Amino acid sequence: xxxxxxxxxxxxxxxxxxxxxxxxxxxxxxxxxxxxxxxxxxxxxxxxxxxxxxxxxxxxxxxxxxxxxxxxxxxxxxxxxxxxxxxxxxxxxxxxxxxxxxxxxxxxxxxxxxxxxxxxxxxxxxxxxxxxxxxxxxxxxxxxxxxxxxxxxxxxxxxxxxxxxxxxxxxxxxxxxxxxxxxxxxxxxxxxxxxxxxxxxxxxxxxxxxxxxxxxxxxxxxxxxxxxxxxxxxxxxxxxxxxxxxxxxxxxxxxxxxxxxxxxxxxxxxxxxxxxxxxxxxxxxxxxxxxxxxxxxxxxxxxxxxxxxxxxxxxxxxxxxxxxxxxxxxxxxxxxxxxxxxxxxxxxxxxxxxxxxxxxxxxxxxxxxxxxxxxxxxxxxxxxxxxxxxxxxxxxxxxxxxxxxxxxxxxxxxxxxxxxxxxxxxxxxxxxxxxxxxxxxxxxxxxxxxxxxxxxxxxxxxxxxxxxxxxxxxxxxxxxxxxxxx
Amino acid sequence: xxxxxxxxxxxxxxxxxxxxxxxxxxxxxxxxxxxxxxxxxxxxxxxxxxxxxxxxxxxxxxxxxxxxxxxxxxxxxxxxxxxxxxxxxxxxxxxxxxxxxxxxxxxxxxxxxxxxxxxxxxxxxxxxxxxxxxxxxxxxxxxxxxxxxxxxxxxxxxxxxxxxxxxxxxxxxxxxxxxxxxxxxxxxxxxxxxxxxxxxxxxxxxxxxxxxxxxxxxxxxxxxxxxxxxxxxxxxxxxxxxxxxxxxxxx
Numbered sequence: 001x002x003x004x005x006x007x008x009x010x011x012x013x014x015x016x017x018x019x020x021x022x023x024x025x026x027x028x029x030x031x032x033x034x035x036x037x038x039x040x041x042x043x044x045x046x047x048x049x050x051x052x053x054x055x056x057x058x059x060x061x062x063x064x065x066x067x068x069x070x071x072x073x074x075x076x077x078x079x080x081x082x083x084x085x086x087x088x089x090x091x092x093x094x095x096x097x098x099x100x101x102x103x104x105x106x107x108x109x110x111x112x113x114x115x116x117x118x119x120x121x122x123x124x125x126x127x128x129x130x131x132x133x134x135x136x137x138x139x140x141x142x143x144x145x146x147x148x149x150x151x152x153x154x155x156x157x158x159x160x161x162x163x164x165x166x167x168x169x170x171x172x173x174x175x176x177x178x179x180x181x182x183x184x185x186x187x188x189x190x191x192x193x194x195x196x197x198x199x200x201x202x203x204x205x206x207x208x209x210x211x212x213x214x215x216x217x218x219x220x221x222x223x224x225x226x227x228x229x230x231x232x233x234x235x236x237x238x239x240x241x242x243x244x245x246x247x248x249x250x251x252x253x254x255x256x257x258x259x260x261x262x263x264x265x266x267x268x269x270x271x272x273x274x275x276x277x278x279x280x281x282x283x284x285x286x287x288x289x290x291x292x293x294x295x296x297x298x299x300x301x302x303x304x305x306x307x308x309x310x311x312x313x314x315x316x317x318x319x320x321x322x323x324x325x326x327x328x329x330x331x332x333x334x335x336x337x338x339x340x341x342x343x344x345x346x347x348x349x350x351x352x353x354x355x356x357x358x359x360x361x362x363x364x365x366x367x368x369x370x371x372x373x374x375x376x377x378x379x380x381x382x383x384x385x386x387x388x389x390x391x392x393x394x395x396x397x398x399x400x401x402x403x404x405x406x407x408x409x410x411x412x413x414x415x416x417x418x419x420x421x422x423x424x425x426x427x428x429x430x431x432x433x434x435x436x437x438x439x440x441x442x443x444x445x446x447x448x449x450x451x452x453x454x455x456x457x458x459x460x461x462x463x464x465x466x467x468x469x470x471x472x473x474x475x476x477x478x479x480x481x482x483x484x485x486x
Numbered sequence: 487x488x489x490x491x492x493x494x495x496x497x498x499x500x501x502x503x504x505x506x507x508x509x510x511x512x513x514x515x516x517x518x519x520x521x522x523x524x525x526x527x528x529x530x531x532x533x534x535x536x537x538x539x540x541x542x543x544x545x546x547x548x549x550x551x552x553x554x555x556x557x558x559x560x561x562x563x564x565x566x567x568x569x570x571x572x573x574x575x576x577x578x579x580x581x582x583x584x585x586x587x588x589x590x591x592x593x594x595x596x597x598x599x600x601x602x603x604x605x606x607x608x609x610x611x612x613x614x615x616x617x618x619x620x621x622x623x624x625x626x627x628x629x630x631x632x633x634x635x636x637x638x639x640x641x642x643x644x645x646x647x648x649x650x651x652x653x654x655x656x657x658x659x660x661x662x663x664x665x666x667x668x669x670x671x672x673x674x675x676x677x678x679x680x681x682x683x684x685x686x687x688x689x690x691x692x693x694x695x696x697x698x699x700x701x702x703x704x705x706x707x708x709x710x711x712x713x714x715x716x717x718x719x720x721x722x723x724x725x726x727x728x729x730x731x732x733x734x735x736x737x
Binding site for chain 1: 493495497498499500501502503505506521523524525526527529531532533534535536537538540541543544547572575582630631633634635661662663665666667668669670671672673674675676677678679680681682683706707709710711713714
């Protein structure tokens with residue numbers, strides 16, 4: 001994969017083209033509505049969902065409050081089990097560590113389990129620069145990689161593609177990466193799956209190095225956990241001689257028993273399944289069974305800074321289920337690429353600007369990529385109040401945004417509005433003036449009018465309301481003067 | 487019983503009919519209504535756009551204006567939610583910044599007394615049949631802040647179902663946001679317009695004469711979308727339906 005999210009335009013600009021792409025909108029609407037309806041049914045089956053959600057939130061908050069302690073415990077447990085722990089402060093350091101570990105094996109090919117952390121640090125691109133080919137083995141990741149595309153969903157990276165588009169990608173690109181697609185491949189799902197299976201099988205059997213992420217890490221035992229649906233993850237975790245797991249530091253849980261909560265919350269929230277088909281756990285190394293060398297690369301990459309923000313830190317509870325994406329009306333129309341990050345949708349809109357900061361135009365636009373409808377908070381299995389964090393981050397953008405002209409003007413307008421709202425007599429005068437001029441304001445402004453940005457944005461697709469002759473406050477005043485009743 | 491009407495700035499300036507309907511409705515139900523003239527805006531536009539400090543004078547104003555009333559009733563779920571959900575946050579942040587507890591105290595006084603209209607009718611007055619008559623087909627859009635922040639549940643529908651003559655039709659995708667979102671509609675105009683268009687299409691598919699809501703901000707957005715398409719549907723605030731009788735039509 002050669003494309004990266006670096007240099008993407010701000011969210012509103014990126015979303016402009018996706019809202020006009022009928023095929024993309026149809027693919028996304030169909031997929032997200034299917035998953036969201038199934039999820040609602042799967043969640044409704046559990047009487048204690050609210051308690052589970054609260055438990056998940058509390059375990060995560062507790063762990064985050066004592067993160068230093070649990071990470072040290074994890075390091076000791078992993079080391080005792082025969083693994084080696086590496087600490088990476090940022091993406092560059094993580095990529096350097098992984099590259100060196102792969103080089104030390106003498107290999108130039110690795111197979112990968114789908115992992116958000118390696119997407120986040122753009123590990124594949126870093127490995128490619130070092131002459132190492134990283135093969136994605138998750139079906140959707142494979143589609144994205146073969147299509148020289150970027151993932152657009154946390155759980156279903158190729159959600160924006162339909163099956164005929166996937167068939168074309170397989171036919172065009174599989175041969176360049178390994179075993180070509182079978183002759184006369186159709187877009188039947190079973191045929192597509194078989195083509196991917198044959199293509200991937202050769203890679204699994206040849207690979208000496210596997211790279212994974214992890215959904216959870218257990219501090220007390222040094223165990224890592226991956227939940228998946230296809231079984232390719234288990235192949236990557238068990239067949240190679242060397243296993244390198246790259247994981248964000250927030251994925252640690254204190255005790256084995258804590259899994260009980262998350263193994264219920266995650267599958268139902270993400271794939272709408274009662275239990276995911278494959279739950280793989282691995283603890284260090286064992287002689288003659290599975291990888292003989294195990295490395296754990298713990299990635300910070302902005303997480304410690306996020307932890308320092310008392311409101312924003314709740315984003316680190318995220319277990320990457322993607323329920324918030326599937327229910328988000330903005331994600332559904334804008335698509336995942338518009339978020340310019342491995343983390344799209346509502347969680348991406350609060351996670352990315354915290355991990356990367358809000359200095360770039362793109363990152364500063366993300367907290368505004370929401371109508372604050374609250375659907376994401378409602379479905380979040382660990383109760384992240386995403387709207388609260390969005391508004392909190394908007395404040396950071398607005399206040400730190402002195403270098404951006406747009407926010408300077410906006411700030412002045414907001415403060416002027418507050419002044420007006422703090423002076424009711426002046427507000428009444430403005431309302432009366434507007435009422436008097438109402439005849440002059442057409443409900444639909446001519447298209448060629450050189451309107452200021454916000455007015456043009458509104459006028460492009462919506463009419464203005466007709467202004468009343470008389471504000472309520474003036475009507476009330478007259479009514480009071482007349483004596484109660486009309 | 488005497489209550490204060492917290493009308494909201496948008497209703498005052500653009501939808502005064504809604505305010506007149508609320509007054510007529512509450513007076514018909516035996517409630518004495520006051521409109522403290524010092525009220526203006528709850529500060530939601532500033533707060534939701536990231537200008538929290540600019541909302542603080544308005545929190546103080548709301549507290550001063552409404553301090554003497556047991557109940558403050560508003561025909562806007564969004565503005566009621568601003569007070570109930572966000573004023574405590576504004577107060578807590580001011581305290582955390584070492585600026586004392588005055589704003590938190592103001593929030594504490596306001597929160598328990600500010601009610602959205604349907605909460606006041608159903609929970610305080612204990613009525614569902616408000617004696618309304620409205621012989622039209624209507625579909626109801628529950629706005630996000632009423633639905634998810636205030637948890638209004640089916641209170642608005644319970645009130646609508648008891649309206650005589652009404653032909654109430656189910657709205658497909660009712661719980662999906664209409665895409666207004668305050669400044670979202672101008673900061674992300676394309677996504678907002680796409681959401682509005684889908685909402686308008688769903689509303690039109692019911693064949694109803696009117697789309698009813700309890701938030702004029704959403705109705706302003708959906709209504710603007712419908713009018714741009716010259717669609718045969720108008721928008722109407724819930725209060726205007728509830729205020730209508732055989733003798734007097736408010737909607």
